[in-house]
Amino acid sequence: MVIVIMGDEAKNSSTATEDVSQLNQDELIMAQQRQIEKEISETIPLVGDLENILLLEHEYSNDDVYQEKVKNLAKKYKSIRRTRPDGNCFFRAFSFAYIERLLDKKEDFDAFYKKTAKSKDDLVELGFQQFTVEDFYDTYLDVLKRVGDIAEVEGAKTELHSLFNDQGYSDYMVVYLRLLTSGQLQKEKDFYSCFIEGHTTVEDFCHQEVEPMYKESDHIHIIAACAALGTGVRVVYMDRGTGKAVTEHDLPEGCVPSVHLLYRPGHYDILYPI
Amino acid sequence: MAGMSPSEKRLQKELMSLMKEPPPGVSVDAEIAEQNLLLWIIRMEGVSGTLYEGEQFELQFKFSNKYPFDSPEVTFVGNNIPVHPHVYSNGHICLSILTDDWSPALSVQSVCLSIVSMLSSCKEKKRPPDNAFYVKTCNKNPKKTKWWYHDDSV
Numbered sequence: 118m119v120i121v122i123m124g125d126e127a128k129n130s131s132t133a134t135e136d137v138s139q140l141n142q143d144e145l146i147m148a149q150q151r152q153i154e155k156e157i158s159e160t161i162p163l164v165g166d167l168e169n170i171l172l173l174e175h176e177y178s179n180d181d182v183y184q185e186k187v188k189n190l191a192k193k194y195k196s197i198r199r200t201r202p203d204g205n206c207f208f209r210a211f212s213f214a215y216i217e218r219l220l221d222k223k224e225d226f227d228a229f230y231k232k233t234a235k236s237k238d239d240l241v242e243l244g245f246q247q248f249t250v251e252d253f254y255d256t257y258l259d260v261l262k263r264v265g266d267i268a269e270v271e272g273a274k275t276e277l278h279s280l281f282n283d284q285g286y287s288d289y290m291v292v293y294l295r296l297l298t299s300g301q302l303q304k305e306k307d308f309y310s311c312f313i314e315g316h317t318t319v320e321d322f323c324h325q326e327v328e329p330m331y332k333e334s335d336h337i338h339i340i341a342a343c344a345a346l347g348t349g350v351r352v353v354y355m356d357r358g359t360g361k362a363v364t365e366h367d368l369p370e371g372c373v374p375s376v377h378l379l380y381r382p383g384h385y386d387i388l389y390p391i
Numbered sequence: 392m393a394g395m396s397p398s399e400k401r402l403q404k405e406l407m408s409l410m411k412e413p414p415p416g417v418s419v420d421a422e423i424a425e426q427n428l429l430l431w432i433i434r435m436e437g438v439s440g441t442l443y444e445g446e447q448f449e450l451q452f453k454f455s456n457k458y459p460f461d462s463p464e465v466t467f468v469g470n471n472i473p474v475h476p477h478v479y480s481n482g483h484i485c486l487s488i489l490t491d492d493w494s495p496a497l498s499v500q501s502v503c504l505s506i507v508s509m510l511s512s513c514k515e516k517k518r519p520p521d522n523a524f525y526v527k528t529c530n531k532n533p534k535k536t537k538w539w540y541h542d543d544s545v
Contacts, residue, residue, distance in 0.1 A: 143535070246498055249495070249496045249498050252400075252459075253495070292494075292495050295496075324494070328494035330494070330495065
């Protein structure tokens with residue numbers, strides 16, 4: 118895969134890029150980005166099937182550091198579900214894994230449904246336009262209802278998996294969680310403003326980094342998303358850093374995590390504990 | 392609204408809302424939009440007390456069937472293109488919410504409000520410094536330009 122970086126000279130331009138070669142470059146770069154996106158979407162499902170955790174070793178057959186870490190990971194986790202690396206992976210993985218987990222316990226699922234059913238009014242009160250929120254809210258509830266109506270748990274999980282792989286539903290789920298996360302940040306903006314670098318306001322941060330699709334997630338997104346859904350997540354970090362073990366972070370700190378995610382630089386997948 | 396695609400349903404709702412409660416100085420040509428939901432013309436008045444007081448502008452919105460996941464293609468059209476440091480003489484607008492910062496939670500109305508505020512905060516009527524070059528070489532679709540957003544204050 119090729120990563121395209123725009124040359125520094127482009128930064129000096131006034132408003133749009135300036136010389137001819139650079140302009141042609143624009144279209145080339147965008148064409149290449151589309152090609153990369155197309156390849157990714159053709160080869161990696163939005164939410165993959167359950168895979169044995171040890172299969173990860175194949176990705177790192179020449180890398181002792183990672184091999185060791187995968188072995189350590191396998192002491193706690195039995196399987197992994199990959200998600201498509203499209204910038205939405207945290208929101209998609211978290212949404213899917215949390216609902217999947219709720220399906221195991223009817224009371225928790227029903228409580229979550231009730232909580233979600235009330236969420237649209239909160240967002241509208243915060244200043245979101247009714248009709249922009251509505252479509253995403255309706256689809257989110259529709260998905261919850263469709264899986265909640267299936268009495269048999271495995272059947273419900275299969276339906277959830279298939280809905281999350283249908284872009285027409287999956288992306289709506291992602292957007293609604295992005296909106297809930299943005300709402301949470303804005304509702305408690307005094308608290309969250311401490312975590313935002315520079316002079317950006319919480320509102321601007323939400324408009325630029327949370328609400329748009331494909332924008333990647335940082336700690337602040339995760340903490341706010343957890344608060345919005347009323348749960349916690351354990352993020353297991355795996356990189357080439359020294360040490361044999363992977364690093365675990367519970368967000369918010371001290372929570373009992375309902376969802377486990379594997380983080381490798383730039384990407385989240387779902388983990389399933391033993 | 393049976394038989395409509397999700398993007399048409401959403402656009403239909405937006406059109407109704409914009410016809411019923413348009414922001415001040417903004418009006419949508421309902422006839423054009425109703426003929427083809429994917430192409431709207433919106434008229435905009437320069438706000439009084441700003442450099443554009445008394446002027447009339449026309450914006451064209453083109454939507455794809457991926458709206459609202461894809462941003463609309465928005466350009467100034469007609470015979471009065473506002474003279475502004477972020478508006479090219481061919482009607483292309485350099486505004487981050489039209490590309491990088493677009494979100495499905497935005498709407499035609501929020502785009503109109505951003506453009507009104509972009510015009511209203513202008514302190515000197517002038518074209519972007521690279522106007523002549525850009526207009527000569529750019530793609531017809533402004534979404535095919537990789538914009539560098541640098542100054543939110545004008």
